[in-house]
Amino acid sequence: MSYAIIRNVKYKKENLKGIYRHNERKNFNYSNKNIDKEKTYLNYSLKEPIYSYEKEFDRLKKEYDLKGQIKTVSNIACEYIITSDKEFFDRIGEKETKRYFETAYNFVSEYKNLGEKYIMSAQVHMDEESPHMHLVFCQ
Numbered sequence: 001m002s003y004a005i006i007r008n009v010k011y012k013k014e015n016l017k018g019i020y021r022h023n024e025r026k027n028f029n030y031s032n033k034n035i036d037k038e039k040t041y042l043n044y045s046l047k048e049p050i051y052s053y054e055k056e057f058d059r060l061k062k063e064y065d066l067k068g069q070i071k072t073v074s075n076i077a078c079e080y081i082i083t084s085d086k087e088f089f090d091r092i093g094e095k096e097t098k099r100y101f102e103t104a105y106n107f108v109s110e111y112k113n114l115g116e117k118y119i120m121s122a123q124v125h126m127d128e129e130s131p132h133m134h135l136v137f138c139q
Contacts, residue, residue: 002088004104008138012076016053019079023123023134024049034128040073042126046105047132053136055118060061060138064117077120079139080108083132098124102135108135 011019021027025040049056057076060066070076082104089097101124109116118138126134 009079011077020053039127046122069126080135087129
């Protein structure tokens with residue numbers, strides 16, 4: 001039996017550059033051996049960032065007048081990694097896999113009024129062992 005999996009990770013501002021480069025596939029080489037660079041063209045975005053995650057955070061903070069003191073120890077962004085097992089995605093096929101991630105994106109956007117405006121990026125990776133989505137938002 002397959003299960004939906006959501007992992008939550010919190011990030012400080014200093015972490016955002018590396019996370020951005022990985023999620024948006026800006027690196028040339030990856031230590032993660034599960035990435036098949038020949039399949040990277042299959043990846044797609046449900047929400048593309050306008051800028052890097054650091055600049056996106058600064059833009060959102062200014063645009064929505066977000067309050068709070070940011071210290072070096074402050075978590076400023078969260079990332080949900082949403083997936084299931086490979087067999088699940090193989091069984092439901094390409095069209096339903098896309099719908100799975102779109103449904104998850106819409107759920108997060110609407111959950112407790114999080115608001116899509118605070119989502120910086122939502123990238124679906126099809127170039128690794130199991131399809132998964134990296135959804136990054138302001139905390």
